Amino acid sequence: MRPRGPADTRAALQARGPEPVALPLDLEAVDDAAPIAALLRERVGRLDALVLNAAIGGVRTPIAEQPEAEWHRVFQVNVHASRALLAAAHPLLAASDAGRVVCISTGVARRRKAGTGAYAASKAAFDMMAGLYALDVADTAIRCNIVNPGPTRTAMRAAAFPGEDPITLKPPEALLPLLLGLCGPGCTTHAATIDADDWLAASR
Numbered sequence: 001m002r003p004r005g006p007a008d009t010r011a012a013l014q015a016r017g018p019e020p021v022a023l024p025l026d027l028e029a030v031d032d033a034a035p036i037a038a039l040l041r042e043r044v045g046r047l048d049a050l051v052l053n054a055a056i057g058g059v060r061t062p063i064a065e066q067p068e069a070e071w072h073r074v075f076q077v078n079v080h081a082s083r084a085l086l087a088a089a090h091p092l093l094a095a096s097d098a099g100r101v102v103c104i105s106t107g108v109a110r111r112r113k114a115g116t117g118a119y120a121a122s123k124a125a126f127d128m129m130a131g132l133y134a135l136d137v138a139d140t141a142i143r144c145n146i147v148n149p150g151p152t153r154t155a156m157r158a159a160a161f162p163g164e165d166p167i168t169l170k171p172p173e174a175l176l177p178l179l180l181g182l183c184g185p186g187c188t189t190h191a192a193t194i195d196a197d198d199w200l201a202a203s204r
Helices: 006-014 033-043 068-094 117-136 155-160 172-183 196-203
Strands: 049-052 100-104 143-148 193-195
Touching: 033 068, 049 068, 049 172, 068 100, 068 117, 100 117, 100 172, 117 143, 143 172, 172 196, 193 196
Parallel strands: 049 100, 100 143, 143 193
Antiparallel strands: none
């Protein structure tokens, strides 16, 4: 399965509506929110929704055998860069009448599973970050929620489970109604962790 790149994403958005603005970022190098914040202010001025979805899985090894450089790389992308993006976006979300933040997590952030190493540990930290942000903005118009997508047909899933038949998994598009609802101005859900498979089952 070929990962969708920035050009693919931009083309898909172009086909759906107004001209999108693409801001490529190397998340392995992001360590300061200030340049991102300046770029966002220049390009958009206000932000109605932020979906923190970017992550890497790292290598699947016992925790004591995790290569040190890989451990730091996974935490950089999954935690530090996500916090920098959230910090950069926060003033723009606050400028909206209904700022919405959706943080894409994973089941192994809460259920220990051997071999998931830096990925599981980093996503547990990511979940805590999201939960603390939700507390910080509880008295504002911003709403922040966590979504556990469950097994989904993605390139990351294929790399982690090479023997798995992707046809048995739901496509990413199945999550769109849930994500759009959480990003919409009418969303009142806040500080929740939503299991997508449970949500989809209840929606049928």
